[in-house]
Amino acid sequence: MSSTDKVILVTGGAGYIGSHTALLLLEAGYKVYIIDNLDNSVEEAIERVAKLAGKYRKNLFFYKVDLRNKDQLEKIFSMVRFDAVVHFAGLKAVGESVAKPLLYHENNLIGTLNLLDLMNEHGCTKLVFSSSATVYGQPKSVPCTEDFPLSATNPYGRTKLFIEEIIRDVQKADPEWSVILLRYFNPVGAHQSGLIGEDPRGIPNNLMPFVQQVAVGRLAELSVFGTDYPTRDGTGVRDYIHVMDLADGHIAALRKLFTGAKGCSVYNLGTGRGTSVLEIVAAFERASGKKIPLKFIGRRAGDSSEVYASTEKVERELHWRARYGIDEMCRDQWNWARENPWGYRAPDSMQQSVESSRF
Ligand code: NAD
Ligand code: UFG
Numbered sequence: 001m002s003s004t005d006k007v008i009l010v011t012g013g014a015g016y017i018g019s020h021t022a023l024l025l026l027e028a029g030y031k032v033y034i035i036d037n038l039d040n041s042v043e044e045a046i047e048r049v050a051k052l053a054g055k056y057r058k059n060l061f062f063y064k065v066d067l068r069n070k071d072q073l074e075k076i077f078s079m080v081r082f083d084a085v086v087h088f089a090g091l092k093a094v095g096e097s098v099a100k101p102l103l104y105h106e107n108n109l110i111g112t113l114n115l116l117d118l119m120n121e122h123g124c125t126k127l128v129f130s131s132s133a134t135v136y137g138q139p140k141s142v143p144c145t146e147d148f149p150l151s152a153t154n155p156y157g158r159t160k161l162f163i164e165e166i167i168r169d170v171q172k173a174d175p176e177w178s179v180i181l182l183r184y185f186n187p188v189g190a191h192q193s194g195l196i197g198e199d200p201r202g203i204p205n206n207l208m209p210f211v212q213q214v215a216v217g218r219l220a221e222l223s224v225f226g227t228d229y230p231t232r233d234g235t236g237v238r239d240y241i242h243v244m245d246l247a248d249g250h251i252a253a254l255r256k257l258f259t260g261a262k263g264c265s266v267y268n269l270g271t272g273r274g275t276s277v278l279e280i281v282a283a284f285e286r287a288s289g290k291k292i293p294l295k296f297i298g299r300r301a302g303d304s305s306e307v308y309a310s311t312e313k314v315e316r317e318l319h320w321r322a323r324y325g326i327d328e329m330c331r332d333q334w335n336w337a338r339e340n341p342w343g344y345r346a347p348d349s350m351q352q353s354v355e356s357s358r359f
Helices: 016-027 043-059 070-079 094-099 101-121 155-173 207-215 243-258 277-288 312-318 326-339
Strands: 007-011 031-036 060-064 084-087 126-132 178-184 186-188 222-225 240-242 263-269 294-297
Touching: 007 016, 016 031, 016 043, 016 084, 016 243, 031 043, 031 070, 043 060, 070 101, 084 101, 084 243, 094 101, 094 155, 101 155, 126 155, 126 243, 155 178, 155 263, 178 243, 186 207, 186 243, 207 222, 207 277, 207 326, 222 277, 240 243, 240 326, 243 263, 243 312, 263 312, 277 326
Parallel strands: 007 031, 007 084, 031 060, 084 126, 126 178, 178 263, 186 240, 222 294
Antiparallel strands: none
């Protein structure tokens, strides 16, 4: 069976990482069914994926479904036989998860339980799950290897930790299941076309979208959280990874599952290199030609000084490695920002009302 015969369910495929991955899946010849409740995304993103996919757009289908609605989800599983699921759907804002823990546990856990149950019922036993480096908590050393002890510092992180454990239990109970848990480090950048990218609602929590919004004049300045970390320049160090590299990691994971991988494996998706806040700012200024005004303030509660991935295992076992560096990440982030300073929505039409549709 070639990838052209394979049908993939992509939950959360209208979102930032899901939309980029859906495009690569289509280009690799897969049939892609996106389900998304559009809670943190818009249908326009899927329309743009369809446009970029060209001749493959006929293989793209979209259903506006909330994973918590098991009846609706069941209808999709009854209609289509999926060869594998890539599960992105979930809420992801750390601060919001602290304020609304029940919402996060309900959305991320109930949604996943429904999905796993229906997969079981319909004999779909191949799964790639979006986990996060957040499950390393505040790592005691770097680089983070996949066998580091796991912990969570906030409710969002706990949902990732719990879901990882639930999936491990499901796989243990039925060895037919083959699962890959992918722990993303810090996804940034956008598709080279500038047509799709990250479009956070409200004030961004993460560094790169914040810098982008300062560059296009939506925000006045970047607050640098902490200048006294034991790092090269005192600011926090993270492992930023181009979203196209990240998307490609999912293709590598599926390839592994379709060539007979068994059990439940976990891989970091990062570059293995750390970059400081000030280095990101300098790279973005070079890419955009814009000055990013800075305000130096205290550390953000719960932040680690330095987090980056060990990529040894993923390189060895999935034959995947990130290709892009910080300059390319900033170039593509800026290209997306310049073309879409207000994201997918015009500033005066931030609301949208879309019903389910197919392409
Ligand atoms: P995103 O918010 O852009 O995409 C998530 C999508 O899931 C959104 O389109 C949202 O509408 C949808 N969704 C949420 N709850 C749903 C539900 N109950 N039913 C149906 N759809 C639902 O986020 P992203 O950055 O693309 O992240 C994708 C996944 O990767 C998430 O699980 C996230 O936790 C994880 N992750 C993201 C990062 C990051 O920094 N972006 C880092 C590590 C892990
Ligand atoms: N930072 C600033 N100013 C800002 C935003 C961030 O200085 O306005 C700094 C942070 O202190 C940190 C770095 O920029 O040093 C990166 O911060 P992000 O919030 O972009 O990323 P984090 O690594 O702190 O956290 C993100 C997600 C987590 C996830 C983690 C790894 O928010 O949920 O990436 O995937 F676990």
